[in-house]
Amino acid sequence: MAMASSRNGAVRGSMRPVSGANSSNLRSSSFKSRIPSSAPAPRRSSSASIGAADNGVPGRVRVAVRLRPRNADESVADADFADCVELQPELKRLKLRKNNWDTETYEFDEVLTEAASQKRVYEVVAKPVVESVLEGYNGTVMAYGQTGTGKTFTLGRLGDEDTAARGIMVRSMEDIIGGTSLDTDSISVSYLQLYMETIQDLLDPTNDNIAIVEDPRTGDVSLPGATHVEIRNQQNFLELLQLGETHRVAANTKLNTESSRSHAILMVHVKRSVVENEDPVSNEMESSSHFVRPSKPLVRRSKLVLVDLAGSERVHKSGSEGHMLEEAKSINLSLSALGKCINAIAENSPHVPLRDSKLTRLLRDSFGGTARTSLIVTIGPSPRHRGETTSTILFGQRAMKVENMLKIKEEFDYKSLSKKLEVQLDKVIAENERQLKAFDDDVERINRQAQNRISEVEKNFAEALEKEKLKCQMEYMESVKKLEEKLISNQRNHENGKRNGEVNGVVTASEFTRLKESLENEMKLRKSAEEEVSKVKSQSTLKTRSGEGEDAGISRLQKLLEDEALQKKKLEEEVTILRSQLVQLTFEADQMRRCLDRGAPGNSYSGTDSLPSRHSQARESVNGQKAPFATLCEQVGLQKILQLLESDDANIRIHAVKVVANLAAEEANQEKIVEAGGLTSLLMLLRSYEDETVRRVAAGAIANLAMNEVSQQLIVDQGGISLLSLTAADAEDPQTLRMVAGAIANLCGNGKLTSPTFYFEQETDQFLKTFFFMLFGRQTASKTMVGWWNKSVVRNG
């Protein structure tokens, strides 16, 4: 391999001054403007991948000719001779002097004189191709010419000392970087040389035999073994170019001190993302959906191939020998294969010998393929190389006949689509997570509020419970205190009575004992109630601490509260009864005392033995205070006392009926008792047969009620007479009979009840006994009764 050296001017310095060039009359023209058919508008593919079968846009290979200025040798050697070519750039013509008197004229797409700047050369030769590459087409810019005519100068100069000297490679990359976006597009390069029919990697010299891979379906050529370097900026690229140049094979020949011995191929891969226009129909359909359909991403992959061919040479002129001769042969062979292919394509030959050389295989897309191709042929002015110049010009002329079919390679960018979908999915997931978190926060907040509310309710409940308990305790203590006071006062009275030797058994010791027991029971009940309350409270505290089953706890507490209320009600009933008992006892003691004072028995029913009488209505005490039963009635309530008549407890019933009987002795209460349903209850007790005392006292109560005119009619209406008669018939106790008789007497005494005959249809002994008592026990028996006695009872014996 020949010594590596720079061929791009970075080392060799700048171009020598143009000699003999007259550029003042040159008219600038655009290569692009002359190839309107090669500037197709970008179009969109309807398929995922656009193959070669798709309709393309015709695009002829454009050819420009560039004349190198005379070099130092030529200035000396050809000093007396005119250039072998004469350029007419304004006419895009070149006149080739065959000899002093004969010229041949050739037309090119662009004619660039020795004075043409690198910038102009780039703009007319390469820029249209670069623009096409940015649009998605493949493009090729190739330099062909005799050795030493300026191919590398045109293509490969870096211009690091003089930016004006930058060649096509550098300027192309500048425009590609400027025309793409780092965010959405990518640029990568491979730099290779075809040397002695092997493809070598200029970016990695160890990679020196790269295979050409052809896609049998599309015919696309690729070099998968080549190094691909991503380009992020121009500096990046310049460094790569320099690196590649150091690895390119060059040699010193007679015609070029730095003659390229290989074809250099720079491949620039451009991948651009384009967004397909939205489909309005599907957009409408999807507008109602929450899912935002991502725009359809497409990707266009294009390739710019910049080829700096090795120079064709006549070996006897270049002086190549030995290995260099082999190189020259190989170079000429590949260039000749390229020429043959171009000829075949230009002449529409059915066979194009692409396979004759690796160069033609590599460039199959550039000539007769889908790429936009621009060829610059470089020539020297020296008449000594007229033959080689002619050959170059003819090569260019044939190339101009080659028609390519430009096609965009466009495909769906699945990678980008998946990336976009991933981003969208991430957004949806993030949104979902945000909503979930908000929901959890809401739940937590509601839970917290509920917990606070429960705590508040529990606190209120505990407070209410405590208050209720205190109230109960206070009431209880008060009741007990009152009871005890009354009990003490009764005991005192009792003892006084005893001392006076007037005890008649009304308030017995056993009754006091029972009362005491009742009080003790009451205390026990109260104690158990208190225990229950503290138990409930501790349960409530435990429940609150554990924080479990608040609802169940609350309902249990409510149940306990209800039980407590029931218990309280019971206690109240008990208190009522005790009160009534006390009142009863007080009353009886008072009555007894009064009787003793008067020296005669009381004449109203006392709940014991006294007969009811109209004269016993006044129940006010001497000093004008209310009677004890009236006070009881006010304290306890008549309704409650009457309810006790139906109590399940016989003891309570007895006390209740006694109280009611005493109440009934007071005229002011009689109507109230009847209106509150007391009469009905008393009549029922009369017939209950359960206890003779009850019957007796009930009869006494009825007898008291019978003194009232309103009550009398109600007694009759409710079948009271019949009940009294029946009671009289089966009563064993003379006291009972006496009470019944009193009741009937009071009823008859009214005078309004004129048909009592039915009383006497039952002529039993008991019945007669009743009336016996009635007649002899009471002076106030009615005349009707006496009449009946005379007529019926006495007559019948």
Ligand SMILES: Nc1ncnc2c1ncn2[C@@H]1O[C@H](COP(=O)(O)OP(=O)(O)OP(=O)(O)O)[C@@H](O)[C@H]1O
């Ligand atoms: N247009 C030009 N203006 C000034 N100098 C030029 C021009 N073209 C070429 N040269 C000079 O001519 C010499 C040969 O040029 P270059 O090496 O580019 O030729 P080449 O065609 O690449 O040769 P080879 O095929 O042997 O590699 C170089 O010194 C270069 O600077």
